[in-house]
Amino acid sequence: MDPIEKRVPFVLTELPFQERKIILTSVVTSVKLRMAIVQKKLEQARTKLGEFEAKYKCTFDQLEKGFPEGASLEHHEDYVEWGFWYDVYKESEAILDTYCFFLGEGK
Numbered sequence: 001m002d003p004i005e006k007r008v009p010f011v012l013t014e015l016p017f018q019e020r021k022i023i024l025t026s027v028v029t030s031v032k033l034r035m036a037i038v039q040k041k042l043e044q045a046r047t048k049l050g051e052f053e054a055k056y057k058c059t060f061d062q063l064e065k066g067f068p069e070g071a072s073l074e075h076h077e078d079y080v081e082w083g084f085w086y087d088v089y090k091e092s093e094a095i096l097d098t099y100c101f102f103l104g105e106g107k
Helices: 004-014 017-056 060-065 075-105
Strands: none
Touching: 004 017, 017 060, 017 075, 060 075
């Protein structure tokens, strides 16, 4: 079976122009809707990261390089949650970059 990236363009070329236009317009609309959802997730992650950075007066990267010995349970729990939001942030940024590339837009 051919990978989807080979089959989809081929199938689209088989459609009449007006049908291709409708399909591509639908795809662009869907991508823009997803971008809005991912952007909200990115903003939520930024907010959470900012809260942790203010509380610990460092970035997540800095904390990972020097996690304090003898840290409290709260510190460990925050570290896990902070790591989660850091991953959400990084993943959301990557998704938005890909969608922007797909749409031919800059950031």
